[in-house]
Amino acid sequence: MPNDELMPIGAFARRSGLTSSALRFYADSGLLPPAEVDPVTGYRYYSADQVARATALRRLRELAMPLAAVEAVLGAGADEASRLLDEHVAEVVGNAAAVRRKAEVIKAAFRDAPGLPLAVLKGPVLADAVEQVLTAAAHEPGVPALTGLRIEADHEAVTLTATDRYRLSTRTLVPIEPPSRPWAGTVHGDELRSAVAASRRSPLVRLEAFPDGIWFRVAGHEDRHCRLLPEEYPDHRLLLASLGEVTTRLTVAKDPLLRALEELPGERVGLHVAAHGVSVMAAADEEHAGLTLPGTVVGPELRIVFELTTLYPAVSTAIGPDLLIDLRGHDRPVAIRSADRGDLTTLAMPVEPGRSA
Structure with a gap:
């Protein structure tokens, strides 16, 4: 050359x-x-x-x-290079998580005051509840508090809450051992998902609260730590208290409703709740009847529109084969819960036809 x-x-x-x-x-x-x-x-x-x-x-x-x-x-070729990169990233992330856990153990040793015994819960129940509720958490960088899960504990229950402003999920768990005093904090969502993974096969999980986070202590497994998010969490209790009276109540089978949502074209879904059930249709094509599902309806008929990305996860994470859907009008949040178990409730915010959420 x-x-x-x-x-x-x-x-x-x-x-x-x-x-x-x-x-x-x-x-x-x-x-x-x-x-x-x-x-x-x-x-x-x-x-x-x-x-x-x-x-x-x-x-x-x-x-x-x-x-x-x-x-x-x-x-390597493109596909093999991508695989090798993914393996390296997974290893780096795993190492970073291990370092963080070890650092938390060291920090805990420096503390003079013991942590607050928060609750003892059944491991599989806690793992399911976290997965269900966290589907409503936001992933917007501008609102870090909404990426976490709010945990509130008192002598009666441990309540888990997450919201992305268009959807809110909350579930209450009855602890085997309640805390000695009430406690509330917002836990890092991604760290929480990782921490409860070991809980699924463990009969009991002990939660212990410190000023900077929560420890998950599981017999036979390494203790896991989740950081607390310092940002203020929205006053979701005020939202729940201001919902107003239910005007129309629909009881419908969960699986047929899910299938109807999956097969529906478009980004929005319209529901027409009438005398003997609900018609599911594309919001942009309300002239066609859509798929009608049988159900029990109490109250006046109602037409309401949702973003599919708001309604579908609210339905899919519900507990049990039948859903109880409480409606308060076309512009008010809809509550979706199990027809026979109400400890998991998801609020889904509708949208006005023809307008963005």
Whole structure:
């Protein structure tokens, strides 16, 4: 290759974003040998064709990927490279979580005051409740409190609540051992999902509260810690208290309603609750009757419209084969709960036809 098509190491460093010392290291390791080395001066020269490999190498090393893994990724096809990257990310995330847990153990050892014994709950019940309620949590970076799960404990129950402003889920659990005093806090949602995974196969889980988080203590498993979110949680109790009287109540089988929602075209769904059940239709095509499901209706007929992404998870996470749906008007939140178990309630906010939520 003619020398005028080659770049000295300094110019190539600027093009690739790697330092000259890093380029020498990668050349000696065999990951990125120069295109040519002057036999007299020892100067190293690189070609423009090597910029892409050098840039990929730099980016992989920025992910703290070991050299052997970097070499494997650079030599693999697109699908295999993606798989190797996913494996590396999973390992990094797992290591970070392990470091965080160990740090929490060390921090706990520094505390003089013991934690508050919050409650003893059945492990599988707690795991199910967390999964059900957290489906209503938000993922908007501007409202960090809504990414978490609100836990409120008193001598009668432990209440779990999550909301994304268009949907609110709440479930009450009866503790085997209640707290010595009331407690409330908003727990980091992602850490909570991870923490309760070990609870599913454990008969009992002990929750212990500290100023910075909650410990999940499960016999035979490593204790897990979940941070508390410092941001103020919305006053969801005020919302629940201001719902108003139920005007129409519908009892309908859960599975047929889910299937109707799954098969419905469009992003919005219209419900027409009438004398003997509910008609499910695309909100943009209300002239057609849609699919009519039998049910028991008490109260006047009502037409109401939802975003599918709001209504579907509210229905799918409900407990039991039959749903009890309380309606208060076309512009008021709808409560969805089990027809025979009311400890999980989800509120779904309707939208006005033709307008965004």
